[in-house]
Amino acid sequence: MNYDISEGEAGLPDEPEMLRGIAVRLKSFNNDRGSLIPILQDIQDKFLYLSPGALVMVAEHLGIAPSEVYGVATFYNQFRFHPPGRHPVKVCLGTACHVRGGDIILENFERKLGISDGGTTPDREFSIERVACVGCCALAPVAVVDESIQGHMAPSKVEGIILGFQIERDKLDRERQKK
C-alpha cells in the first residue's frame, strides 16, 4: 500500500488529509448505487480502512443516506472501520484452526489487548482480525502477526508475542530518551 498524501503519526494519513484524498478519488466514480462497493474497496485499498467521515462522503457522492452506506459496508466482512495497528494480528478461524481452538486463541488476543475482533488498540500498536484459512493447516491453530506465520498457537504463546513487542517498544523508548 502506498500513499500519495502526507502520513500521520501512526503511519496513516490524518483524517482531514484522508478526506481530501477521498474527494479527489470520488471524482473518478459515477454517482450511481452500482459504484458503492467499488468506491468502498478503492478507499480501503488506498487508506486501509473506512472512517465515519469517509462513509458520509461516499453517501453524499451517491446521494444516499450514510446509514445505507454503513449498512452495505458492514454486510461484507472485507471492510474494516478502524485504522489497522502497526502490528496487525490475524487469527485464522478456517476449519482446521477452528477445530484446534482458533477461537480460544482469538479470545486470548482480544483479552490481552483489550479490543475485539476488527478493533485497534488506542495507541494503534495492535489490531486484531479473524481470517479464513491462510494455507498452512498443518500448523493449526495459526495466527499471522506482522505477516509472520505463528503456528501451533497456544494461550502462552499469545502472551509471549505481545510481551516481545512490549519489550522491543520499551527498548526503543529508552534509546530515544538517551539521545
Ligand code: FES
Ligand atoms: S484453517 Fe487455519 S491455516 Fe488452514
